[in-house]
Each structure stands twice: as C-alpha cells, then as structure tokens.
Amino acid sequence: MNKDVGYNFLKSAITLSNPYMSLDDFMKWLEEKKASTHHNIQEIPFAELENWEFERETGNLVHSSGKFFSIEGIQIKTNWGNVKEWTQPIINQPEIGFLGIITKKIDGVLYFLMQAKIEPGNINTVQISPTLQATKSNYTQVHKGNPPLYLEYFIEKREDVNILLDQLQSEQGARFLRKRNRNIIIEVTSDIQVNEDFCWLTLGQIKELLKLDNVINMDTRTVISGISYGDLSTLKQFALTNSSTVEYDFLISELDTKNAMNTVEDIISWITRLKAFAELEVDKIPLKDLNEWTKDEFSIHHLQQKYFSVIGVRAEIGNREVASWTQPLVKSAQEGIIAFIIKKINGVYHFLVQAKMESGNFDIIELAPSVQCLTGNYRKGLNEYEVEFIDYVLEPEKNKAKVLYSSFQSEEGGRFFEEQNKNMIIEVGDDFSVDLPEKYNWMTLNQIKTFIKFNNYLNIQSRSLLSVVRFIN
Amino acid sequence: MNKDVGYNFLKSAITLSNPYMSLDDFMKWLEEKKASTHHNIQEIPFAELENWEFERETGNLVHSSGKFFSIEGIQIKTNWGNVKEWTQPIINQPEIGFLGIITKKIDGVLYFLMQAKIEPGNINTVQISPTLQATKSNYTQVHKGNPPLYLEYFIEKREDVNILLDQLQSEQGARFLRKRNRNIIIEVTSDIQVNEDFCWLTLGQIKELLKLDNVINMDTRTVISGISYGDLSTLKQFALTNSSTVEYDFLISELDTKNAMNTVEDIISWITRLKAFAELEVDKIPLKDLNEWTKDEFSIHHLQQKYFSVIGVRAEIGNREVASWTQPLVKSAQEGIIAFIIKKINGVYHFLVQAKMESGNFDIIELAPSVQCLTGNYRKGLNEYEVEFIDYVLEPEKNKAKVLYSSFQSEEGGRFFEEQNKNMIIEVGDDFSVDLPEKYNWMTLNQIKTFIKFNNYLNIQSRSLLSVVRFIN
Numbered sequence: 001m002n003k004d005v006g007y008n009f010l011k012s013a014i015t016l017s018n019p020y021m022s023l024d025d026f027m028k029w030l031e032e033k034k035a036s037t038h039h040n041i042q043e044i045p046f047a048e049l050e051n052w053e054f055e056r057e058t059g060n061l062v063h064s065s066g067k068f069f070s071i072e073g074i075q076i077k078t079n080w081g082n083v084k085e086w087t088q089p090i091i092n093q094p095e096i097g098f099l100g101i102i103t104k105k106i107d108g109v110l111y112f113l114m115q116a117k118i119e120p121g122n123i124n125t126v127q128i129s130p131t132l133q134a135t136k137s138n139y140t141q142v143h144k145g146n147p148p149l150y151l152e153y154f155i156e157k158r159e160d161v162n163i164l165l166d167q168l169q170s171e172q173g174a175r176f177l178r179k180r181n182r183n184i185i186i187e188v189t190s191d192i193q194v195n196e197d198f199c200w201l202t203l204g205q206i207k208e209l210l211k212l213d214n215v216i217n218m219d220t221r222t223v224i225s226g227i228s229y230g231d232l233s234t235l236k237q238f239a240l241t242n243s244s245t246v247e248y249d250f251l252i253s254e255l256d257t258k259n260a261m262n263t264v265e266d267i268i269s270w271i272t273r274l275k276a277f278a279e280l281e282v283d284k285i286p287l288k289d290l291n292e293w294t295k296d297e298f299s300i301h302h303l304q305q306k307y308f309s310v311i312g313v314r315a316e317i318g319n320r321e322v323a324s325w326t327q328p329l330v331k332s333a334q335e336g337i338i339a340f341i342i343k344k345i346n347g348v349y350h351f352l353v354q355a356k357m358e359s360g361n362f363d364i365i366e367l368a369p370s371v372q373c374l375t376g377n378y379r380k381g382l383n384e385y386e387v388e389f390i391d392y393v394l395e396p397e398k399n400k401a402k403v404l405y406s407s408f409q410s411e412e413g414g415r416f417f418e419e420q421n422k423n424m425i426i427e428v429g430d431d432f433s434v435d436l437p438e439k440y441n442w443m444t445l446n447q448i449k450t451f452i453k454f455n456n457y458l459n460i461q462s463r464s465l466l467s468v469v470r471f472i473n
Numbered sequence: 474m475n476k477d478v479g480y481n482f483l484k485s486a487i488t489l490s491n492p493y494m495s496l497d498d499f500m501k502w503l504e505e506k507k508a509s510t511h512h513n514i515q516e517i518p519f520a521e522l523e524n525w526e527f528e529r530e531t532g533n534l535v536h537s538s539g540k541f542f543s544i545e546g547i548q549i550k551t552n553w554g555n556v557k558e559w560t561q562p563i564i565n566q567p568e569i570g571f572l573g574i575i576t577k578k579i580d581g582v583l584y585f586l587m588q589a590k591i592e593p594g595n596i597n598t599v600q601i602s603p604t605l606q607a608t609k610s611n612y613t614q615v616h617k618g619n620p621p622l623y624l625e626y627f628i629e630k631r632e633d634v635n636i637l638l639d640q641l642q643s644e645q646g647a648r649f650l651r652k653r654n655r656n657i658i659i660e661v662t663s664d665i666q667v668n669e670d671f672c673w674l675t676l677g678q679i680k681e682l683l684k685l686d687n688v689i690n691m692d693t694r695t696v697i698s699g700i701s702y703g704d705l706s707t708l709k710q711f712a713l714t715n716s717s718t719v720e721y722d723f724l725i726s727e728l729d730t731k732n733a734m735n736t737v738e739d740i741i742s743w744i745t746r747l748k749a750f751a752e753l754e755v756d757k758i759p760l761k762d763l764n765e766w767t768k769d770e771f772s773i774h775h776l777q778q779k780y781f782s783v784i785g786v787r788a789e790i791g792n793r794e795v796a797s798w799t800q801p802l803v804k805s806a807q808e809g810i811i812a813f814i815i816k817k818i819n820g821v822y823h824f825l826v827q828a829k830m831e832s833g834n835f836d837i838i839e840l841a842p843s844v845q846c847l848t849g850n851y852r853k854g855l856n857e858y859e860v861e862f863i864d865y866v867l868e869p870e871k872n873k874a875k876v877l878y879s880s881f882q883s884e885e886g887g888r889f890f891e892e893q894n895k896n897m898i899i900e901v902g903d904d905f906s907v908d909l910p911e912k913y914n915w916m917t918l919n920q921i922k923t924f925i926k927f928n929n930y931l932n933i934q935s936r937s938l939l940s941v942v943r944f945i946n
Contacts, residue, residue: 005738096749140750166742168749182749265478268926269639269657276569276641276655277613363835363928453741454927455836 006230059288069093095136111200119413120315160190173358225463253349366459479703532761542566568609584673592886600690633663646831698936701922726822839932
C-alpha cells in the first residue's frame, strides 16, 4: 500500500459528480432493478424446509450438507451487567467470509464497483452490496460450480491489483458465534467489465445514499467503515470549498492526531483493564436444552416473545432467472436503535464509545456505539436494564442535543428477516460532562480508525454507524 | 499517558549507572539471595500430589479447589503445516493474570522495582521478576488472606499512580489454552517502601542482565518487551555517545517510522489473508482419551518421549520461612531454540517474523521469531517438518551470518520445570533475499512495537527475544 491511499479515498469521498452514474440516474437504475425483480418470500413451517433439519440428538437446526450455517444453543455465564446467566440460540457459521469491493481510478478519481443485490430478508428487495460477497466454499472453490463474479481479482496475486484495505471484522455478537469476515478493498488497474447489476459509484455518492433508509446494505457499510484518510497532511492537498462546517469538523476528527482527549495507549489500557476483570464463559449446548426458549411449527422463540426468533422462509428471487430455495432466517422482535453521541473536546469531535459484551464476541468486549439496544429494550420500566444516555436519543431537544444524522439501515438480508435499526449521530453541548461511567470513553474518529485496522475492536453496529460519517448536512 | 513516556523509558534504557544498585552490587545481592534460599524440588509420583487429582470421568489433572490450573486434553484439526490432526495435553488456566512493574522517577531517571523471586521450576533458584505477579484470585481478592506485596498500587485508582503501559499479552500457545496476562507498568510518584527481595534497576541494567543466562525471568521479559520509545523526535533529545553502531542501528529501527519495507496496513493485510485461509479447530477432550500420549506413575508423556511431559513435584522453598507444597509442572523433552534473523533494508534493521499457528492460540496465528522450535524438532531428518532458515541459526558463519545475541533464557518457573531456550539474534547480509515464503514477513522494531500494543499479535517467544534488544555489543 502506498501513501496515496488515504488521499485517493478522501478525494473519492468528496466527489459527488460521476459521469458514469449520477445520483439521479442511480435512483432510476435502482428502481428499475427493483421493478424487474421477482422477490417473493413466504414464511413456512419448519417441516417444509428442504435440506434443513433439526438434528435428533441436539435439536440444532442444520443443513444436511453440513455447510452454510446452523442454529445452535449457547449458555452464557458472565460477571458483566445485570443478567449473569442465560441461554439463547445463536448462528454458528465458523468460516471467514469475503466482503470485497473493487475500485478503479478513472480520471484521477477512485470509483467503487457496487452491486445491486437481492437477498431474501431485504427491505426494499434490492440493496447495494460490495462487488463480492463470498463464503469460504466460494473462495477456496472446494466445490466446483460457478464462482461468484469478480472472485478472481480477490483470490490470485495479480499484477493489475493493489490492495487498499484488508481487515478482519466481526459480525453481530448477539446473533453470531464469533463470526468474522475479511473486509477488503482492491484497486484494479487493468480494464474491467461492468456486468449487469453492477455500477461505478464514488465514495461520496455512497455516503450520500446513506442518508436514505435501507439502500446501502450492511456488508457495504462495514467495508467502507474501515477506510481512513491518513492525517492532516492529506488535507493540505485539498481546497475544500463545499463542505458544511459539520462536515469539515468530522474531517478534522478523522485526520487530527494531536488533540485527542485520550492517547491510543490510554484507550488500550482502559480496554485491557475491562477485559482483565470481565468474565465471559460461553458453552455450546443443544438447542433443545435452552431455558426460556421454545419451538413450535413456525419458529424458535423466546417464551415472552423477546429478542428475536428463528423462522423458515421459502424464497423465490431473481430477475430473468428465478431461483427458489428454503432457509432459516432470524427475525428481530422489535426495531433497535444505535446512536453515537459526539461532543467537541479540545475543538475536535470525540465519539462516545461503549465497551460492550455480547455473547458471540470473539474477544469478550468490543467497542459499540454510545447507545445500542437492538431489540427494543430501551423502553424504560419494561426492561431488565437501564440504557445509559437513552434520553439523549429519545428526546434530544429536551436535552439540548442536536441530531446530525438519522436514518434506518438494514441488517444483512441473507440471515436477517427485514431487520432495520435506527442509526443516529447526536451532538451534545457543553453541559454534557466529559467524565463518563467506567464502560464508556471518548475517542476521535482518527483513533477509532486506528483501532478498526486491528482485529475485533469495533463492533459491527459502531462500524455501520461510522460508515455514514462525512456527508451530513 | 503523556508524551514523555517514550522519552523516560529511553532514558532509563540508556542508563547503566545506578546509585542504589550497581551491576556489581546486584550480582552480589543475587548470589546472597540464592545462598540464603532453601530450594528443594523433588519429582514425586502423582499419587503423592496433595489436593491434586485425576478426575474420574475425564482423567484431567485438577486441583481439588477447582482453582489454580488444570491439565486437560485437546484435539486439534488444522490445514496449516504438515500435521493436520493431533491430540495433546494442555494447561488450562482461563483467568487473566497480572504481571506488573512499579517504576519511580528518581533524579530524572525511571527505576524499575524488581523482585528476586523463587519458583519451583527455576534454573538458578532465584530469578528477577516483575514487582507483582498475581492471579485473578489475588487481585480480585475473592479469597481473604495476605494480598501480594504492592498489589494496592495496581488495583485502586490512586492519585500517586500513572499508568505507563497496560497491555493484554499471550502465553505459550503450544502449552497454554488461550492464556493471557495483563502486562502493566506504572509510575508511582509518592514515597514507596522497598521491601526485602526487591531492588531498583534501570531498564538499561535489566537489558545488560539479559546478556546473562537465566537471570531475568519470562514475566519480566514479556512486560518490558512492550515498551516503546516513540519516534525519531524522541531521539533528538538525547546526545548518544556511548552506543555501539549496532545499538544505534537497533534504536533507529525502534524509532524510525518512514523507511519500513512494508506499511502497517500491508502487514495487517498479510495477517488477514493468512487468518482467512487458516483453519484451526480446537476441541477439549478428556485427558485420558489422548492418542499417542500415556500416563504412568510419574508422568503424562508422549509415547515416543517427544515434546514435553507433565510431572508432579514436591517443592520446599523459602529463605527465613520455608513453604512446602506439591504441584504438577510441565517438563520439556529437549531445549529449544528461538531466533530472530534481521537484515538491513532501506538502511533500517528489519526483523524476519513468522506467522505461526499453535494449538492454544487465542486468534489462530501469532507472529513468532524467524525460527522457533521449542522441543528440539530442528534436527534435520529426525523430525516431522523442516524448519525454515534453521541453517542460519545452527551454522551462522557458514552462511555469512553474524550472531549479535545469544543466551539461554528460562520459561516461567511456576509452570515449567527447568526449561530454557536458546535465544539468538542473527544478522544476515546482502545475499539473503528480501523475498520470503508466504508465512514470513519483514517488520521494523517500530512496527513490531505498534502491533504489540494490540492484543494477541506477537507471541511470547518473539516478545521474550525482543526484550533483549538494545544492549548488544
């Protein structure tokens, strides 16, 4: 990777004009894709799932090939939070998948090759995904059959490919057991064919589309969240004229390395201390042995209908060719909310991060948004725990807070049934104390991007929310 | 942490004169400690272990309190290396322990409060350990009884304590199941009592003592290996007059951030790729179900006496008061060798690191020294695998390589019975290709120190070896 990577990413991030696909054209193109798409998803009883079965001994829901994923049970013991012990279903998919974006420099600007992708659980049928989403079976090509489009650019060492970003990132810790994906962005220097359902977008356009609900899928959001622009020396090469003050302030938080309230070493020390005292014991147990969870003809669900359920669906999907299959999906009990509270400290935006333990976490805790309550547990009085800072999210004005960003964004439609969460960024003022409870801390965007590079520091909810940063007016 | 931390560490590292304890006085003090110490370790049959027993159902060797550690079995399946499947005993001690050093600035120089510590498995009886070595039971004080000396400085938030380094670091992946310790260095600003068996040393003195065999224990080596001195701006504050060329070159590799052959992002990409393709499945199995391992009255060992064995010992240890107890220890079948090959690239020393999979690794692979064969598997022809680069270690002169460092250093004497490994740093010349096999890469010391800060990147063998860097003449 050369030193221009940050410069090229930033240039793409501030470019909205695109001769290949203006935003207006894109919206038409997307509507055409949706209109020409057959997308019929029916909830079916488990008995009608084909090639999926409940293992006799464990009750685990597995594919007969042993591939794809399985729904298993886990038992959790922890000293973190109010609930010290519970059991739950979890998705087990132990392979590292591939989320890859091809970019290409055209007339000095980096364009991202994005895919209009249909997934069974998608809200809006079609969402914009990375160039490549591949499972390990796909990319190691253990099974023959058609490899995914563009796979060859990611697998082989090629003269015409430069790697711009290549990180291992986590999935939802409350739903997946230690699942991780390889997030990768490459630059292709040779001519490349743009297949149907693919188009070139600048990073700026993608961020603009993140103002809309449920257009850019989770996989795209996690990949672009890892992009960093370097430091303030990058900025000197740009004459930024069209940025709003807020945009410029975000950029400073992204590039500044001097004015953070805590050093990177302070934050590592804070995480080390929390991990040393935290206990998280996760044992696999048979799905049929879960407490407080039950199974009927149509779903595996919590006795009080809380959290989420596992359902079966028949999917008929396609445009010219329609594929049909059945599979389990996870269905959330309620919409959730994820929000970053931000505050200017030493003149630089700091993000309020939360050290959060989730049962499927690879390394005990990850850094989550200031507020994250995926399943509607934030309603006060009804829940088993208080959600810190929730008032700033539910009633920002009353708390002198300013909403800088708000939209609904989807979870991955290949595993989750029409699940969306409210994504918010909220600025608080001088009256919001810089002193925080033990599990919370302040970080600049630049620091967050440093931690993202290394494995398993920022959880997927925080990365998803970070992906929207910059084009906020 | 303030910006002077690197400066203060470097100043201590280049300071050899110490009014409280010269190196000559230290050697006398250490000999006195050894002479006044009762250290009687006897191998005993398992039947004579008190409070340790083989669990009926599993055959696991456990303490009757359920505390301390246990010897269990694991089954490994992997696609890494030549051996794809095996079983082995492993030490299971799931808590995060504490390895802590107190420092204090006296007349502008940072002194380290080191402990002359007796451990049952120690070669030389007494070795120099951090101020504090504590288990979780110690530091959470679940059990009453005497807390370890100086614990209070590490546990409470205190006005007179600054944290200088605070990292989570791994233990031996081939021997421990995902074991990690909190490595921490603090600075105390108030007056502090120096108890018997403790003394003040500069970092430079500790490094000087690392020229000797088996004086500085493993726990000290891992803690000081995480120290970084900052960047070249630190150096400008020093007029280094007494350094040899080699020392100065090491310092440049430590401080330079511009001339590395690979960027940090390149290295992350290399690790990400390896982790994505690597498979490591580790399942706990009953110790009595291991293949190729057997148990007799005195030991659990491999059928061909390879690798290591687990033995029982009776320890009588102390100076004025003698404590006596029994416990299991791990005994290596042979001495091992760990070596870093280094080479000047772009005028800066680069270290040849190896991505190594070990069964107990927390995250699949960690970065190991260029050569690491703990159990004598390097004898060509006799072993199940070839050891890359072994010729440079066994016959450096024949290969135009220069030995810059060579000594024997011990594994932790609380778990390992008189285990020592040869530690070497070997410089190769122009004829050594910069192109490396897939699992190897070049890193500057500055880059290595960056990765050490984050969890589980550098394994304990590489950290041990890095701790010796600087005072090499």
